[in-house]
Amino acid sequence: MSKKTAAIDIAEATRLEMYRSQYRLREAEQRAFDLFLQNLVKGTSHLSLGQEAIAAGFATAMQPGDLTFCTYRGHAHTLARGVSVEKVLGELMSRDNGLMRGKGGSMHLTSVEHGVMGSYAIIGAHLCIACGAAWRAQYQGKSDVTTCFFGDGTTNIGAFHEALNFAVIWKLPVVFVCENNLYMEYTPIKDVTAVAQPAADRASAYGLERILIDGNDADVVYQTAQKAYARARAGEGPSLIECLTYRHSGHSRADPAKYRPKGELEKWKESDPVKTYRARLLAQGIKASVLDEIERVVKAEVDAAEVACKASPLPPDEIMFTDVYADGGCAWRN
Amino acid sequence: MSKKTAAIDIAEATRLEMYRSQYRLREAEQRAFDLFLQNLVKGTSHLSLGQEAIAAGFATAMQPGDLTFCTYRGHAHTLARGVSVEKVLGELMSRDNGLMRGKGGSMHLTSVEHGVMGSYAIIGAHLCIACGAAWRAQYQGKSDVTTCFFGDGTTNIGAFHEALNFAVIWKLPVVFVCENNLYMEYTPIKDVTAVAQPAADRASAYGLERILIDGNDADVVYQTAQKAYARARAGEGPSLIECLTYRHSGHSRADPAKYRPKGELEKWKESDPVKTYRARLLAQGIKASVLDEIERVVKAEVDAAEVACKASPLPPDEIMFTDVYADGGCAWRN
Amino acid sequence: MAELTYRDAVARAIAQEMERDPDVVLLGEDVAKAGGVFKATVGLYEKFGPKRVRDTPISEQAFMGAAMGAAMTGLKPVVDLMFADFAAVCWDFFANEFPKSRYMTNGQVKVPLVIRLANGSARFGAQHCQSVENWCMMIPGLKVVVPSSPVDVVGLLAASIRDPDPVIFLEHKSLYAVKGEVPDGEIVDTLGTAKILRPGKDATILALALMVPRALAAAERLKAESGIDCEVIDVRSLLPLDTRTILESLSRTGHLFTVEENPRLCGWGAEVVSIVADEAFYDLDGPPVRITTPHIPLPPAELEDLLIPSVDRIVETVRRTLTA
């Protein structure tokens, strides 16, 4: 696992942007949790508190027009592409101001205008779908790259295998990112996986390089992403990147995460990506006031989002009957 | 690829049995083809002419009670477990004397009493099902081993990946045998696979040893099978074995195999398993008369089978309504 | 007699059968140590140990297949598939393997297993709240069981485990917390039997799972508000289907309503209406009417509530039809 962060040369503006992004994801998801405790989130939700460096690192390395595919645990990746906190929280709260006006919910955040092509809640499918988006870029001679995020548990489903093989033989500009947070729901990934590193140890089965990185270090993530994107844009095909990380909260809102061994969470909190990154920036000479200002602006966005969401009405009932088909409606007969 | 056949020490009786088996598979399938040309086989069929060493080698290494799972290309594996030629040809000809009295057809040959637990025509599923049969042995403390045969093309479907991972984490007594005959239907396997050896190059993704053998050499197959069975019976878990081979006929009865590069078939016919094995036995000092007698007995079985099948009636119409449910019938209502 | 939740009834039935038959095993994602995502298998791992209660990877095809292979060779697996929508990732086993092996092999292969699905609405959105009972009913060779109460869960799940055929057992997510009286001791019900929960003479209302309490509530309101006396039948089992009870009820009431949670087209209601229209046409005193979820994907959270048949909608549909 590459650990040479000190050697990474990243522009200050980029580093500040990655801090802002991580801090914003953290704040937005913590607010989502607060709203849930206030019983204002009626559907399910899956937080990625603790995994922010991955979303921030990749999104920062992306170019406009690049595409993101994520799972039900997709708040962070959606926000990281620039979607407003209001639209995300609005969707979680099923309000009319939500990203999909409440029709998708937390598990399906999508913002095509930001390149967020969807959040998928049935494990596996979106790795295949991401291949198709990348194929379109190749077919049309476009230079955009598609990134597909998924968890460690997802490496054991058949669609993972099919997508990886397919992406390689068609040499598609797609980057597969496995966020290994050690658990599939409540079961430790090591209990159900034939290899130690569920993604990295399988790269060779697709003729790919083994890439295993510290997913809590935004600089490492950013640099790895850049390399994979350069490779994809050069027509050299897909990458598979395994990022080691940990989720601070339970699997979903219903999960108190009692299955964790004692001390595990505490140990991982020592490498909390937001806190460690702040410390690093300070150590690198960035002024605390600069970071404080970033935090203040983020907090203001999140506060304003909460107010706007609480004020937003539920969507009108008619919305349930729209957009099943391209004609805008749901008629299946004449 | 191990090629040290000279060093393999196999009892003469076993070698003769493997010759008999290969010769029998060859004769039976050639007869099936003749019957098809006589328009006596109305359903589809998939021959494994040229691949006999694999079926013969594994079946000879099996013990009574061991279980076999095969694909639609399952005539050879079914016969190799001792099922009569008559029952197999009868099934192909949809006669009442067929193995399933015509209800399954060529693609679904099954003889539970011989340990042939079925032939499966949708790619992938039977690798998973084989896991279950092996799990039952483990659960009940039985020593039988399950063997699952499949083709090179099958390594690209998701079920392959799921089954392999599953078998390893549960340490199941199952042996996965990939018969790499270079083609998935009409497409060369190398055009659609990210690695050169579709099974062997993926073994490491499941923490398994890489095993790639000459599938046209029954001695190599037999020895490899023995090792895998010993490992399984010792509770050390599954094996994945890739056997290089070639099918002499088209994919199915509908396929004239025009997609083959010129000379490919001819080259492979030089290592025709039946012919080369006969030559080897002769070179090892076995008398021609011994082999001739084996051939005569086999031919007599096949001839008698043809006569019996031609004389057998079609199954009675009522049979179509039996055995949907365990009560013997098909009633879904009262 | 004890009061049990629907979710606890699941665990009780499985425990009853595991105690009785050492070949009964349970497998699925998070089913062992975690007691299941819906907490319907809590305590079984502790009671029966890691050999009989096993967690699986996210490999639905692998563990459906493993269950089948085990069933073919002597075990009686009970599989937890979690959300019913996930049937789509292993549909090959539902459609092509479980139900066809016995037939194709002329009876040589047996597939005695139970697949448990958490079916139906619960505000999780389009990919987690489908009702797939009609997907299953379409497939020849399956049995399809859909309980609406804790006591039925115990009796029908036990019967399903003992059944020699592949049974798809659809638990309703929104019923897991519902409580009901369950007698002590062994309970084994009979598959393929509908239950008349409320006798009535003016119309027959058929329902399944979550729709059963709604149909009952609607019947009470119809009686109180309009004097319409509905017979409410809990269909309980789609395969085998108790057409006798249904046709007999219809012959007395002359009016048929089905209350379905699956999206409108090709649901079990369509099947029942077609059977009735064909075989009991002259018993019908008016059009048979299906009350269903509209044929659209489900939105999450509160929006979902507006699409699933409600007590109000049942009451209004029956009243409008009978007073037309």
Place this chain on the structure above:
Amino acid sequence: MAELTYRDAVARAIAQEMERDPDVVLLGEDVAKAGGVFKATVGLYEKFGPKRVRDTPISEQAFMGAAMGAAMTGLKPVVDLMFADFAAVCWDFFANEFPKSRYMTNGQVKVPLVIRLANGSARFGAQHCQSVENWCMMIPGLKVVVPSSPVDVVGLLAASIRDPDPVIFLEHKSLYAVKGEVPDGEIVDTLGTAKILRPGKDATILALALMVPRALAAAERLKAESGIDCEVIDVRSLLPLDTRTILESLSRTGHLFTVEENPRLCGWGAEVVSIVADEAFYDLDGPPVRITTPHIPLPPAELEDLLIPSVDRIVETVRRTLTA
């Protein structure tokens, strides 16, 4: 005007649309160099090259997903799934992905693609001859098209490729060799329209695909042998469903028969019968009757022929019902 086989009509329609729209692409197993397992795409690889006509591995999930991702971002993929039964190994895409994305994203995501399936009986046995049109009709958000003749293949496949929604296009294996006249030049039909192929006044017979020629032959015999004059409607499209043409016909004939190849339960016939029973109850002069394959898996070879609705069975059922 040229005489074309049903299989050649497939290639012609795809060629027509590929010529017109550079974003139309074709993918599937053995679809390129080999021209498809059913030879329905012969010549397209040679004409449009390896970039637009692509062979895939045996990875149905991967290429269904790839088609979807491409469709979402601007291409118009046509996918060859080969045998319809294989829908089961990638059912997640049919049930959970293609049809739900537009809805869940409030219209942001579009999925304009066509999945071609070789459907129905052709003597290959239980895992290769299923009729899955009802599997598809059950799923809200899909369109489902089922042509019975070469000219309909061209026009409906072209319309499907131009359609902005996911279309499941079910070709019938046993029709591939059938010939028919097809006009020269561009042909584009309209989805969601049934066709009255034979007017009649005594009964309405609805059929799809291979059942259409059988229904027509049965109608001729019924007329000649018993003087019964049947209207035969080729339904052509299950989603959208042309209920107007069906209900209008029924209002004239008073009798409904559906001829279905899918196994009996929850077929499209059940849906149509239920619609008619509800909305046109008082137009019915007798029970609406479904003629279907029985609810059992299919045996291979000659045995299959006995289970699929035949001309004889249609004739007998209609005659018995109308003279009862």
